[in-house]
Amino acid sequence: MKFQYAFILGNHPVISQAEIIALLPHAHILCSTNETLFIELSTDLPSDFLNGLGGTIKIARIESETKMINNQIFELILNKREEKQHTRNHKKREKIQIRKIDFGISWYGSKNRKLALRNGLEFKKYLKSKGIKSRLVTSQGKTLSSVVVEKNHLVSDGIEFIIIENGHDFYSGYTIAIQNFESYSLRDYGRPARDDRSGMLPPKVAQMLINLTGTDKNRILLDPFCGSGTILQEALLLGYEKIIGADKDIVAIENTKKNLVWLSTHFLPSYKQTHSDTQKESHRVKAIMPELIESPIENLNKYIKGASVHCIVFEGFLGSPNITYRQLPGTVAELTALYKSTFHICAQLLVANGIIACALPAWRFHNTFTFLPMNTLLPKNLQLQNRVNQTPRKSFIYARPMQTVCREIFILKKRAYATDGIVSPCNRRKMNAEDSIAIITKKDKTSNSDAAVW
Structure with a gap:
């Protein structure tokens, strides 16, 4: 039938x-x-x-x-x-x-x-x-x-x-x-800790990013720029059980905790049925909280075991929402350096054939887009994935009319048996998917500016 x-x-x-x-x-x-x-x-x-x-x-x-x-x-x-x-x-x-x-x-x-x-x-x-x-x-x-x-x-x-x-x-x-428009609105505007400075990723876009990976829900998902936890909350609602969030800002980590505890009382039926409102917050956090790490992206390999994460989903820093055309070259150069480091670390953390879905900034002035130079950002073992109706850059554009700072969405895959720059070719081994989150407990110690235009 x-x-x-x-x-x-x-x-x-x-x-x-x-x-x-x-x-x-x-x-x-x-x-x-x-x-x-x-x-x-x-x-x-x-x-x-x-x-x-x-x-x-x-x-x-x-x-x-x-x-x-x-x-x-x-x-x-x-x-x-x-x-x-x-x-x-x-x-x-x-x-x-x-x-x-x-x-x-x-x-x-x-x-x-x-x-x-x-x-x-x-x-x-x-x-x-x-x-x-x-x-x-x-x-x-x-x-x-x-x-x-x-x-x-x-x-x-x-x-x-x-x-x-x-x-x-x-x-x-x-x-x-x-x-369910009311549910999306509540998950966006009704959360107790909503920080305009750390980004305004709508829950719908977070959901789309996660779904674009096509990753099984019993696999490990990482958001290395978790902000106030939008991607983490949507991953929980979609049924992912092994989730890691990271951010260099302790305020962002605390905001994520508050928002996920709020989420558990409003949207997670299993929590409502098994927990009373009088329980201590520590019990509530333990019941639903993903692994949260306070660390900049460049130090995440000190906390997360290499080749242990199955999918990475993130919206990174998009730059100033009030950027001018004169400021654009400097911003492109700054973010090029940031995302070059980001993708290098992501390649280390991903298992072979692991997937990345990410939203990067794209700037629109005078009806012309300026993009980050992806060909200089990606290590050789990360490949852009083809999807139907993508742009010539193998991306999707998410933008509202007259918006200056837009989102360019990419899907990438780590090639099997590829070296990430740390494992030597002669000692190359197959990176098998692991069923448990491998968190390293060690404490954290504390460019190219040419832009593509389309």
Whole structure:
């Protein structure tokens, strides 16, 4: 049996598609547009799959492929949806009698903003002719936002019809999941320790970075620039169990602890069920806290055993958010030195075939991007990975309109059997994945400026 789904993508659809493909490598891609990705699977998606996707707004189950859309198509989809709900609720499979329904229509792929409204009104009249009361949920555009769908309970109690126009074909179905916008907002703005100076990585972007690695959740994940702990919190929520965070700033480490303790009481069910609010904070920290290290990136190999980490995910220092064009050469030179050292250490810590997903700064002035010179930053055993629809630099750009300091996202892989500059070629050995975090307890003791333009 085959299952067809449409993923409604966020504001950075290229990154969203790459994230989905990384998590569903065996999916058959049927088609894609600037707004959607249409795939076929041999197994049904888990009901909570969308909770682990940072770049997808909705997921729809596709039930029909036709050359036109009419009331009979809407009725067919409605009946199939009702049948699945009855089966899921273990009710008798008798003839379905719909007496009242709230519904909305989102139409993707067409520039005609009135198509959804016109078809919605026609279907409402059709339902009335059959004695079925209905309420049509509308918005200003041709699609309903996840906020509108949630506030009107269209997934749980009504239905949102999804129409995807692709050339002369129409794929139609209904929404089965929407992004939990309230949860993302709380994880971003509701944390007790939110430091604007240490970066403003949104939880959605952190989730996408982690997912782009495609790493199994029983492997070891490291964030060497953990800041206030956004990547660490999202890794915990995604189910990673072996997590290391590091930062040179003790304030950042303390903020991470506060935020992860807060996370445990709001978002981790297992903690809520087994811990009372009256327990001491030390017990709370021990229950969920990843290994945290106060150290600059260049000294991390004093704390973490070489070739022991399976994936490294980070957003490093992006420089001043108020940078001027005159300051750009100096900033590029400074960050080039920082990230050259960063990737050298990362290569030492990664196992063979280990993955890095990272966000580095890119600067936009006068509609032209300036990038860090990646060819001078990477040691020979780290290779940039190809993904669909990347830039010529094998990267993704994450940027808002008119934003000066943007993010350039890379995925890198450590070559198997490659030397990292410390192990000599004659003593080269296979770096096997280890199942435990190897932390060294020893105490910490305390360029090229040419930029690529695209």
